Amino acid sequence: MTLAGCMMSEDEKPVGKDKKHEEVNVYTHRHYAVDRKIFRQFFRETGIYVNVIDDDADKLMVRLEKEGKNSPCDVFMTVDAGRLVRAKEKGLLQPIDDDKILNMVPANLRDDQGYWLAQTVRARVIVYSRERVRPNQLSTYEDLADAKWKGKLTVRSSDNIYNQSLLASLIAHNGSDAAGDWAAGIVSNLAVEPRGNDKDQVKAIAAGEADVSFVNTYYLGQMIESADAGERDAVSKIGVFFPNQEGRGAHINISGAGIARYAPHKTNAQKLIEFMLRDDIQEMFAEANNEFPARKGVSVKPVLKEWLNFKTDTLSLQKLGELNRETLILFNAANWK
Numbered sequence: 001m002t003l004a005g006c007m008m009s010e011d012e013k014p015v016g017k018d019k020k021h022e023e024v025n026v027y028t029h030r031h032y033a034v035d036r037k038i039f040r041q042f043f044r045e046t047g048i049y050v051n052v053i054d055d056d057a058d059k060l061m062v063r064l065e066k067e068g069k070n071s072p073c074d075v076f077m078t079v080d081a082g083r084l085v086r087a088k089e090k091g092l093l094q095p096i097d098d099d100k101i102l103n104m105v106p107a108n109l110r111d112d113q114g115y116w117l118a119q120t121v122r123a124r125v126i127v128y129s130r131e132r133v134r135p136n137q138l139s140t141y142e143d144l145a146d147a148k149w150k151g152k153l154t155v156r157s158s159d160n161i162y163n164q165s166l167l168a169s170l171i172a173h174n175g176s177d178a179a180g181d182w183a184a185g186i187v188s189n190l191a192v193e194p195r196g197n198d199k200d201q202v203k204a205i206a207a208g209e210a211d212v213s214f215v216n217t218y219y220l221g222q223m224i225e226s227a228d229a230g231e232r233d234a235v236s237k238i239g240v241f242f243p244n245q246e247g248r249g250a251h252i253n254i255s256g257a258g259i260a261r262y263a264p265h266k267t268n269a270q271k272l273i274e275f276m277l278r279d280d281i282q283e284m285f286a287e288a289n290n291e292f293p294a295r296k297g298v299s300v301k302p303v304l305k306e307w308l309n310f311k312t313d314t315l316s317l318q319k320l321g322e323l324n325r326e327t328l329i330l331f332n333a334a335n336w337k
Helices: 033-046 057-070 081-089 161-174 176-188 198-206 217-224 229-236 266-276 279-289 302-308 318-322 324-334
Strands: 022-028 048-054 075-079 117-129 212-216 238-241 252-260
Touching: 022 033, 022 057, 022 266, 033 048, 033 266, 033 279, 048 266, 057 075, 057 081, 075 081, 075 266, 081 161, 081 252, 081 318, 081 324, 117 161, 117 198, 117 217, 117 279, 161 176, 161 318, 161 324, 176 324, 198 212, 198 217, 198 229, 198 238, 212 217, 217 229, 217 279, 217 302, 229 238, 252 266, 266 279, 318 324
Parallel strands: 022 048, 022 075
Antiparallel strands: 075 252, 117 212, 117 238, 117 252
16 A cells, blocks of 8 residues: 655655655545644654545545554544544544643543544634624524524535534533434524535625524634635624533534554654644644644634633533434434435
8 A cells, every 4th residue: 555755855755765764654634734744844853754645534444444454554633523433433543552642632632541632623613794693692502593593594514524513512411302403493594505614604604695604713714814815705794603601612623633553653653643732733733724722821823812712612522423323313303414
């Protein structure tokens, strides 16, 4: 099998058989340029070369299953805790056996047996039309299922993992019956059928097709800083509201990593994971991709600092994955396409 090396200049690359070098193999769902930049810095500092396979998380998990003990994968990286839990349940990961690394992030942002942990955090917030909605009309995720929002919502499809994890959090907090009623209420309130990604929900509101939606914060940061004038214009027409601030706090999720079950370079895998949690590297994630650091006390740029002081839901993110199958049943029952 061939792994693609992370992008380096020719003078940075180890020279095949003429130069012995340590390596670590990464299977990643993350497709951000900053990750490659971080991998290059890791090589410069440690001499450990990062080989990368970049693909959809589900495809990578199938690949890991097929490869079994012959897999070259050392580190599995993806977005959303639900996927990390799924990888653990499939037996594709092994515990990180270094408490120093595990304790670098809060307990709710990691598996309680050490199989995975967060690298970055994103909040799923309510966005609304500045022209047609007042902030004092908004309160909680649950309130969006109220009939007063009929014909005013736009959302992504139910096969989107971010929506699945949001619903899983509602099951955990409110119970299955209430969460099912919420899903049905959202469907009843839709202005248009579920479609597109988070940015498309913002664009739909800006175009007057709907008034309210929920999106991940890092998409908003990307649109604010976008080279695309259309994206900047669309995001300028919406407001950002952090829900459930009088209660449990806003729903958060992560991108994260775990060590592959049959990692041939486990020590190097742990070194890479620890490296990505270092303060300056956490700042790089935040600066480049508008994600919140997984570690407390890390400096962030103004657009994130403006959003930083909100109350977050401290639900263990393991629950998002453990309840994933139930979310699919509820979405289907609600006819959320």
